[in-house]
Amino acid sequence: MTETTSVLALRGISKGFGAVQALAGVDFEVRPGEVVALVGDNGAGKSTLVKVMSGIYAPDEGEYHFAGRPVKVNGPQDAADLGVATVYQDLALADNLDVVANLFLGHELTNVGPQLDETRMEQRAHELLGTLSTTIPSVRTVVASLSGGQRQQVAIARSLLGEPKVVLLDEPTAALGVPQTRQVLDLVRRLRERGLGVVVITHNLADVFEVADRIFVLYLGRPGGDFAASDVTPEDVVAAITGVHNGNGNAKEATA
Amino acid sequence: MSTATPPVSETDVLPRSRAEFLQRFTQGDFGSLRVLITLAVIWLIFALANDRFLSAINLTNLALQIAGIGLISVGVVLILLLGEIDLSVGIVSGLCAAIMAVLNVKHGWAPVPALAAAIVAGLAIGTFHGFIHTRFGVPSFVVTLAGLLGWQGVLLWVLGDTGTINLNAPLIVDLAGTFFADAIGWIIAVVLIAVYAAVTFSGRMGRVRAGLDAPPVGALVVRVVAVAVPVLLTVWIVNQDRGLPLALVILVGFVILFDYVTQRTTFGRHIYAVGGNEEAARRAGIDVRRVRTVVFALGSMMAACGGIMLASRLLAVNQSSGGSDLLLLAIAGPVIAGTSLFGGRGRVWSALLGALVIGSISNGMDLLAYSSDTKFMVTGAVLLGAVVVDAATSKRRSRAGRV
Ligand SMILES: Nc1ncnc2c1ncn2[C@@H]1O[C@H](COP(=O)(O)OP(=O)(O)O)[C@@H](O)[C@H]1O
Ligand SMILES: [Mg+2]
Numbered sequence: 001m002t003e004t005t006s007v008l009a010l011r012g013i014s015k016g017f018g019a020v021q022a023l024a025g026v027d028f029e030v031r032p033g034e035v036v037a038l039v040g041d042n043g044a045g046k047s048t049l050v051k052v053m054s055g056i057y058a059p060d061e062g063e064y065h066f067a068g069r070p071v072k073v074n075g076p077q078d079a080a081d082l083g084v085a086t087v088y089q090d091l092a093l094a095d096n097l098d099v100v101a102n103l104f105l106g107h108e109l110t111n112v113g114p115q116l117d118e119t120r121m122e123q124r125a126h127e128l129l130g131t132l133s134t135t136i137p138s139v140r141t142v143v144a145s146l147s148g149g150q151r152q153q154v155a156i157a158r159s160l161l162g163e164p165k166v167v168l169l170d171e172p173t174a175a176l177g178v179p180q181t182r183q184v185l186d187l188v189r190r191l192r193e194r195g196l197g198v199v200v201i202t203h204n205l206a207d208v209f210e211v212a213d214r215i216f217v218l219y220l221g222r223p224g225g226d227f228a229a230s231d232v233t234p235e236d237v238v239a240a241i242t243g244v245h246n247g248n249g250n251a252k253e254a255t256a
Numbered sequence: 257m258s259t260a261t262p263p264v265s266e267t268d269v270l271p272r273s274r275a276e277f278l279q280r281f282t283q284g285d286f287g288s289l290r291v292l293i294t295l296a297v298i299w300l301i302f303a304l305a306n307d308r309f310l311s312a313i314n315l316t317n318l319a320l321q322i323a324g325i326g327l328i329s330v331g332v333v334l335i336l337l338l339g340e341i342d343l344s345v346g347i348v349s350g351l352c353a354a355i356m357a358v359l360n361v362k363h364g365w366a367p368v369p370a371l372a373a374a375i376v377a378g379l380a381i382g383t384f385h386g387f388i389h390t391r392f393g394v395p396s397f398v399v400t401l402a403g404l405l406g407w408q409g410v411l412l413w414v415l416g417d418t419g420t421i422n423l424n425a426p427l428i429v430d431l432a433g434t435f436f437a438d439a440i441g442w443i444i445a446v447v448l449i450a451v452y453a454a455v456t457f458s459g460r461m462g463r464v465r466a467g468l469d470a471p472p473v474g475a476l477v478v479r480v481v482a483v484a485v486p487v488l489l490t491v492w493i494v495n496q497d498r499g500l501p502l503a504l505v506i507l508v509g510f511v512i513l514f515d516y517v518t519q520r521t522t523f524g525r526h527i528y529a530v531g532g533n534e535e536a537a538r539r540a541g542i543d544v545r546r547v548r549t550v551v552f553a554l555g556s557m558m559a560a561c562g563g564i565m566l567a568s569r570l571l572a573v574n575q576s577s578g579g580s581d582l583l584l585l586a587i588a589g590p591v592i593a594g595t596s597l598f599g600g601r602g603r604v605w606s607a608l609l610g611a612l613v614i615g616s617i618s619n620g621m622d623l624l625a626y627s628s629d630t631k632f633m634v635t636g637a638v639l640l641g642a643v644v645v646d647a648a649t650s651k652r653r654s655r656a657g658r659v
Contacts, residue, residue, distance in 0.1 A: 090535075092533065092535050092536035092539045092540075093533065093536055094528070094529045094533040094536045094537065095532055095533060095600075096528060096531070096532035096533075096600035096601055097525075097528060097529060097532060102536075105529055105536065105537070105540040105542070106526075106537075106540030106541040107540075107541070108522045110522060114521045114522045115520055115521055116520055116521060116522060116525060119463055119466045122463075123467070123468065126468070
């Protein structure tokens with residue numbers, strides 16, 4: 001639990017929007033090869049915390065550590081340069097383009113001048129999707145004809161092209177059916193196998209217990225519990241999310 | 257669920273069965289095939305009604321008639337791919353032609369600098385539209401509507417009291433007035449086909465070498481033949497009249513150039529991305545404003561080229577240059593030929609095919625001595641038919657989960 005082992009760590013993060021204190025004194029970390037589920041009620045500050053990690057929000061207070069060193073993150077580009085990739089809830093894929101074009105959008109491979117190197121892009125797309133064992137039928141499929149789960153897989157695969165060390169997923173299984181959710185969770189496991197640190201926001205406790213190594217609870221912008229997934233029951237987590245029982249203190253001590 | 261996904265819709269994969277062909281045809285996967293059928297029907301009707309329609313002299317005239325509007329439509333396609341519209345392309349074509357004419361005739365500029373000035377003026381006007389559109393978030397519809405009015409004023413001002421300026425500088429009138437000798441026409445055709453075949457087959461070889469699945473050789477042969485036949489037929493026909501018109505070579509050249517830019521370059525890819533999902537493009541790090549501004553600049557540049565071609569054919573520029581139905585037809589053409597008004601879907605070829613459809617209607621009606629009232633009504637009906645078919649097929653397509 002020390003900084004030498006965590007790839008991304010936040011210390012004492014606070015962030016307010018006017019009168020709303022969205023985050024207050026939050027410590028958070030994720031280690032390589034670890035899946036951390038970030039849970040909490042609506043408005044608990046999950047998205048805000050992810051946006052601090054992805055550089056979209058500058059915290060009012062607190063430190064950002066990457067690979068054990070304090071770093072300055074001013075904007076999403078800084079976070080991306082460090083190796084923090086974010087997959088947002090609204091996937092932002094271009095429906096009219098095929099899988100290869102979406103994977104490389106904005107970072108196309110070229111051969112002569114600005115001429116697209118379709119062959120090399122398609123090869124790399126095959127490699128990437130192959131190692132991830134995605135269920136995408138063909139890399140030349142137009143994205144509009146993919147299922148929700150397949151689109152999510154494209155979005156996640158896309159974030160891996162920049163060789164990140166940490167991947168942040170905001171509600172990757174929201175609005176997906178059971179089989180599609182399974183596909184996405186399988187993919188999350190393979191990110192872990194690749195040694196990436198993964199942070200998953202989710203509302204679904206079944207998902208949490210299926211993939212997470214650690215469960216981090218936010219309650220009204222404050223740390224509401226930090227559990228090893230194997231140590232707790234869903235009831236414990238629900239209690240921490242809703243703030244009933246004397247949840248906070250005990251939960252922390254349980255894993256400390 | 258992968259099992260529930262419709263069959264893979266690889267861009268160039270040929271349908272496997274007749275049922276699949278019919279299904280994809282009604283879903284609009286073969287947009288250009290549909291317009292070719294439309295064209296065939298129109299030609300058949302006019303050929304039956306008047307045997308002069310398919311004569312070499314008339315088809316050569318048709319090529320000359322569509323060159324100017326086709327060039328304007330090339331720029332319109334780029335703008336439609338963004339999901340935007342440019343209502344000023346007609347008047348900008350007139351204004352740029354007027355700039356060329358005034359510089360050449362009144363100020364004694366040589367043809368080349370006068371032509372260059374007209375094209376640069378087009379680029380500058382489009383950049384200005386793009387700038388206002390992107391920096392102030394004004395819808396392109398409004399910016400270019402203001403342009404339609406404003407540039408009309410500038411056109412009248414540039415022409416001054418003269419009203420009409422007649423053109424006689426060699427290079428300028430040669431644009432629409434040059435016909436290649438028969439042999440040169442054949443050479444151009446053969447080179448074009450050879451290059452297309454080389455690109456097609458070397459692309460396949462590259463895929464095979466990279467271990468990617470490649471289309472069967474037979475399918476590529478069919479594709480090369482499908483290009484070779486109309487090209488050779490065209491040259492054969494025009495060679496029976498005055499020969500291959502330079503104007504047609506210029507139009508096809510620009511179509512090929514911009515088809516390459518849109519299909520094979522990063523910039524083209526970014527145009528489709530912005531037209532398909534602007535937010536996705538922005539998050540992918542694409543400079544959306546830059547893409548938009550450059551597209552508007554290119555759109556007006558092509559309007560300038562079209563205006564020059566029209567002036568060269570008319571041998572004059574006057575106060576009605578770029579006016580009348582030019583704008584509407586330049587936009588209607590690509591839409592008839594399958595380019596979506598909603599962005600992200602369409603090919604530059606639709607500029608050529610659309611101009612052919614519209615030009616054929618107009619030319620055939622002229623031959624049959626119909627007046628322009630009938631011409632407008634028929635063209636309107638064809639446009640309406642095309643957009644209705646487009647809307648219906650894209651509905652069917654989205655039900656089947658395809659773009
Ligand atoms: N950009 C913002 N401006 C003002 N208030 C915000 C903003 N973003 C979040 N908040 C507020 O901060 C709190 C935490 O929000 P958020 O991080 O989105 O929660 P969650 O993702 O856990 O549902 C909420 O009270 C929300 O209203
Ligand atoms: Mg949220």
